[in-house]
Amino acid sequence: MTTMLLFPGDVVPELPTPQKTNTALKVGPGLTYTPPDKVVAHRVGELHVDDRKCAVWMEGNGKRYIPSLNDAVIATVLRSTSDSYILAIPSSTSPAPASIQALLPHLAFPQATKKTRPILHPGCTVYARVSLANKHMDPELECYDAESQKAEGFGELKGGMVFNVSLGMARRLLGDGKKIRQLQLRARKAEGTEAEGGEISNGMEVLEELGRVLAFEIAVGRNGRVWVDSEDTKVTLCVGSCIQKSEYLTGDEQRALVREALRKL
Amino acid sequence: MPKELEPSTCEKNFVLEALKENLRIDGRNFESFRELEISFGEDYGLADVQLGKTRVLARVSAEVSKPFSDRPFDGIFQITTELGPMASPAFETGRFTEQEVLLARLIEKAIRRSNAIDTESLCIVAGQKCWAVRVDVHFLHHDGGLIDASCIAAVAALQHYRRPDVSVDGEKVIIHTLTERVPVPLSILHIPICVTYSFYHGGEVSLVDATLQEEQLRDGDMTITLNKFGEVCQIAKAGGLPIGALALLQCARIALVKVQEITAFLQKRLEEDSAARTRRDNLLESTAQNAR
Structure with a gap:
């Protein structure tokens, strides 16, 4: 496999062919499928092809974080409303919070009820999983694992320090x-x-x-x-x-x- | 309007706790600047200053205009600084924030009002014609220390700038193009450099050249402008924590060392640039000769 650099608008030259009859090609982040048979890059990066899984995706180093489903993120609490916390998901390189504000419902913690929910104050750091990420909506977060419904490390991060990386x-x-x-x-x-x-x-x-x-x-x-x-x-x-x-x-x-x-x- | 995100509680506590243990997040001493890099453009009067991640670009330009009627022997010199969303998404164009006004005033006081440029030398015909020199400071990336970086950028660009030569024949003024006559540098009287201090823990800790994160957490700040001869051009302290006289003297003493270092570095870069220019010009001339 040779890695290939693609720019936005470039067409993926070679697509893997599915080995089994009932599998379809999986198009990952950074690529857009244009019917009938074209896959076009919409951001710059390296093209990766996995023949076994029949998947293509782009690996690049973007500046702004765009939430997608099941991503673990480190967010900061801005304020609390009647039924959820409002969080900022800062990207390492763009500090303004208005870029992305996310919702973390009060009950989105393992075994939380109205009385036993954890209290988070503005400024708290939270490790959470993106549970809803649509294009024109604010993303939603959860503090438990999707399968086991247990904390699995998610929740408030007390003490320590947050560092930025790309x-x-x-x-x-x-x-x-x-x-x-x-x-x-x-x-x-x-x-x-x-x-x-x-x-x-x-x-x-x-x-x-x-x-x-x-x-x-x-x-x-x-x-x-x-x-x-x-x-x-x-x-x-x-x-x-x-x-x-x-x-x-x-x-x-x-x-x-x-x-x-x-x-x- | 996106407001800058405040550091979270754990970052805040950690940074302040680390300062108590004499540690900074980026591993610097309390009294050291971030890595400084100055580069000059192809044209005269373009300086690009990088101070850590902060990046500032200054551009000097000049045109002939009429002097102010109350100062017929003086040229015009002005500095414009505008914070735009290019530097950080928290800045908006066309709206003057307090930070922006303070920054503009500080730079103006540091360079223009300290008479860094000899404005009388910009006069061409008294009361009729003079040079209007302007410095445009553009902020490309904001990671704290905007004042220090923009001051360095402005003085670097001014030193690098060459204006076209003029000859006066009675009423007639001829401006010679850059190829016709060797352009002349501006007459610079001294080189002011700003050093900004940030104070923490009630003034016990003072930091030089704070990053954006450190700036957001500081209790107070103070900017000292000096030149390499130790002449204080200004001390600006707009509110914040009160500072004792002894601490202030101590700050000024450290600032002088920093200013001398920065001035020397700037001088070195200017010499390198002019050497590279001479080499290039010589090369160009020789090729022209060979072609003939």
Whole structure:
């Protein structure tokens, strides 16, 4: 698989053909399907093709976060109304809250009733999942997992610090890089060029390396915000700055960066 | 109107707590600037200043106009600063916010009223014709420290600018094009640089060159404008936390070191630029000769 750079308006040249008869082509973010047989990019990025799943999507580094279903985001409470909280979902690069305001119903917490709901004050940081994302409506959030109906880490984030990273980096920290890496490895295997090309970074070596030595809590929002908490201010800062600095580094460079930072700590 | 989002409670607590432990979020000292980068444009009088993520562009232009009737021997010099949504979505065009007015006044006081430019040298024919020099400051990205960055950008652009040469023959004034005669630099008397301090924890902590996040959380701020000779051009402190005289002296002393560093860096960049220009001009001339 060769990665291909597409600009808005470019037509995807080669689409994977479904292997089974009853599967259809899956068109992911960044691409628009124009009947009968054209798929056009609507933002800039790398084209990724997964032949097995018969899916195409774009991987880019946009500036503004646009909510989509089931994304985990880190949002800030603005105010409370009679039945829901109003939250801002700030993107890492655009600080104005009016860009996106989201609704978090008072009862959208695990086992919440009118009496037992958690009280969130304006300024609180919340880790939540997007439960409704339509084009012309305010998005809605929930603080429980869709399947298990349990908290699974969602809810108010107390203490700690929120760091900004780019949207692409946030996705990699959540494990998207691993998937892409697997795809690339598989493609190399198919072409018989396994030994060439060197190591492929999954974009989160920095976390693996930090986690080996330091004790900290972390939550990554797809809106480009990373919440870090630990016992010591210095550790929190170290983790935050390592993540921010590692954006454009390869796996080995990331490991070296972390070792260097730990030595200074 | 989108208002700037306040830092959340946990960010606020963390930043203030870290300051107590002598730590800044970006790992700087309390008394150090972010990484400064100055670059100049193809034309004369275009300076692009990057201070960390903050980015400011200043453009100098000049035209011939009539001097004010009460000052027949002086040229006209003005600075315009406008905060637009390009810098941050929280800014709107055409509406003067308090921040914008303060910024414009501060820059005006720092550069124009401290007589950084010798306006008398801009006079061509007394009472009839003079140069009107204007500096347009554009804000490209806002991450705190707008005052410091725009002041550096404005003085850098002024130093880089060359106006066309003029010759006066009685009543007749001839403006020579840039190719006809070597353009002349503006006569600059001194180079004022602003250093902004932010105060926290009742004045116990003072930071130089705060980022946007730190600016939003500060208790008070103060801007000192100095030149490299240690002459104070202005001290601006619009409200906020009261500061003792000793603390103020201490701030001014640190500011002087910073101003000297910045001036030296600016000078270095200007020399590099002029060297590159000479090299390019020589190259151009030689190719023309060869073609003949």
